[in-house]
Structure formats: C-alpha cells, structure tokens
Amino acid sequence: MTTEKTLEELLIDAEEANDPGSLTEGRMLHSGNDAMPMPMGVSSLESGGYVYVYRVLTGDRCRINSNMLPMQLTKTLPDGRRAFTTEKPSYEPDKGTIKCILHADGPDREHYDALGFATCKKEFIPSEYQLGRHMTSRHRVEYETMNEEIARAEREEEREFQRMLLQAAANGVANPPSTEYFDCECGAAGIKKVYKRHHDRTKKHVKWERKNA
Numbered sequence: 001m002t003t004e005k006t007l008e009e010l011l012i013d014a015e016e017a018n019d020p021g022s023l024t025e026g027r028m029l030h031s032g033n034d035a036m037p038m039p040m041g042v043s044s045l046e047s048g049g050y051v052y053v054y055r056v057l058t059g060d061r062c063r064i065n066s067n068m069l070p071m072q073l074t075k076t077l078p079d080g081r082r083a084f085t086t087e088k089p090s091y092e093p094d095k096g097t098i099k100c101i102l103h104a105d106g107p108d109r110e111h112y113d114a115l116g117f118a119t120c121k122k123e124f125i126p127s128e129y130q131l132g133r134h135m136t137s138r139h140r141v142e143y144e145t146m147n148e149e150i151a152r153a154e155r156e157e158e159r160e161f162q163r164m165l166l167q168a169a170a171n172g173v174a175n176p177p178s179t180e181y182f183d184c185e186c187g188a189a190g191i192k193k194v195y196k197r198h199h200d201r202t203k204k205h206v207k208w209e210r211k212n213a
Contacts, residue, residue, distance in 0.1 A: 056082060059089040096126030098210055101146065102139055107209075108201060117142045128207055150202050157199075161190070 049066040064072055075083040099105060100122040102112060120139065125131045135143040183189040184199060186208035191199050199205055
C-alpha cells in the first residue's frame, strides 16, 4: 500500500514548466527608425515561474503559476483525495479522437480559409460536448459564423422546398421530382441536391461523420 505524499513533498517534487510568455531575454522589440531612432530590446525578465500538476482522476497535465501551486494542491475530490498532484500518474489520460472544426485537416478547411479563419491544432477532444466548449471558448466569433451559415442554409432549403411543393401543386403534381432530392446516411431525408454542401456542415451530419470516421 502506497502512502500519499505530504503537501511539502509534493511542493518539492513539482516539475518546472516553460514560461508561456512570448518574450525572451535579448529579444529585439524595435530596431530604430526616423520616428524613434533608439532601438529597444528585452534586457531581463522576472517571472514567478510555472510548474506542472496532474489531475488525479484523469491524468491530464496542467501548467500553472508556481505561486498558485500550494492552493491548487489543497483542492480535494468528494471522497477526500487530492484533486491535483505533482507526481506524474502511472496511467495515461484517455485521449479523444475529435479534432477542432478549424483543424488543418478539417473537411471544410478551404471554405474557412476563404473566410479568413485561422487554423487550430487542437485534437484528441473526447466528446462532442467538449468540442462545443472548445469552440465557444476559443473560437467564439468563428463558431457563431458557422452556426449562422448553417441556419441560413437550412432556412433557404426549407423555403426552396416549400416553393417546390407549391409549384408542384399548381401544376397538378402530387409530389416534387424525386431526382432533385436525396437521403443522407446520417438520417436526414429529402435534401435538395444543390444544398448538399450546406447539409454536410449541419450539426447532425458533422456529428454522424465524426462518429463513423
């Protein structure tokens, strides 16, 4: 039976992490010009430092400011165990298979490039729920634009379908020409072929596509 380390031991064992800031000592910020002839650079940096902690339940590694480490290690789970530790767990965290919608390998990357959306390297997302959380927190504007596009396409598809029905009724046809529509493997039916690209970006189809990839 292993004995849980004390708070002091965990603090000592904490692994240092690289400072996430982009500045480095010696970096030139301004080389000088007519408006400001004096060059400017970074002579020195001071930071509280960063360390790694691991979630006890999942094994996920997090980087936090070292000043926050004592407080982070005092957080507990409902059963009384520590929620975080500085010891790397013996088990690997479960990795998901879902990539960010803005990933470079995404099926609509060309369309998003045309809209000026940046790529995202995030992958191994465990669920559709976590994907939504990621999109909402990291790519809020882009995600809203995507949803607006989908909603607009669905409204236009519905209007076009109603126009077809009215036209067919006016011409005495019981149903509109079936060759104009197709059924998708995701479960959606009666989709007009000209709107296939829009349908392929709907939440229902994207969810089905990721599940069956």
